[in-house]
Amino acid sequence: MTDKAPLKLLCVTAHPDDECFAFGGALMLAAEAGVETSVICFTDGQAATNRGTAMSPQHLGEMRRAEFAASCDILSVTHHELLDYQDGQLEFANFSEATAKLVKRIRDLKPDVVLTFGLDGGMNTHADHTLVCAFTSAAFHWAASPKRFTELGPVHTAQRLFFNTTNFFFPSRHAPLPGPWTVTLDVSRVQHRKFEAFRAHTSQLPLMEKFQSFFEKRASHEYYTLAATPNPQPAVQETSLFTGLRVVHEN
16 A cells, blocks of 8 residues: 655755755755655764854753754754764764664655755865765665665665755855756745744854855855766756655555
8 A cells, every 4th residue: 555645855964054054945945845854964063163152062062952953943844853973073983884874864764855965065165064975975875775784774765866066155265166056946935034044053143144145145046966866867957856756655
């Protein structure tokens, strides 16, 4: 017996505030369309330059966990989880163990679409972003493989893996080497809520204040690169992450 079920999207990030700054528009548009959305964040951001009223790294981590939860609520995220990896140190994490955590979650959550950063490290070329891309990319493929992590449950083949990319660079910062986009999302309708979600990260408001005028000129669109699918196909330009997807989940 089969039942039609909502499409599912999983977004994997490195730090609290990534979910709104990089992926906020995609998450909100998906939620509005009835897609079940999940966000997994690897660290609690204790190494951030902006520290708000935090008296210690642990205090900052607690603050940013609460900010992350508040932001996900604004973005209408269905499920969110913050792991306990160390901010700024993902390049030294055990690759197989970190990827296994994502394989388990992909097999449990059964997403149709997976979003993460590109290997360029995102707009600020952060090494944590690059490693999250590597973990997520491997997990996307290994979750579908009966040869990998057989103890972590039945395989699940997600339909699309997308990397976040950009059509502009920050002024006075080292430029990334971004991937050419295949999806352009018009997020202008939810742009104000994207800023609202960022403002929920109160410890990071100095960053928002520094770049807000720059954000406002360019935040009406998000760009994504289709990185992997189960079926060979040419690259084409789309305006949705879900074009053509129709999913029937088995009970």
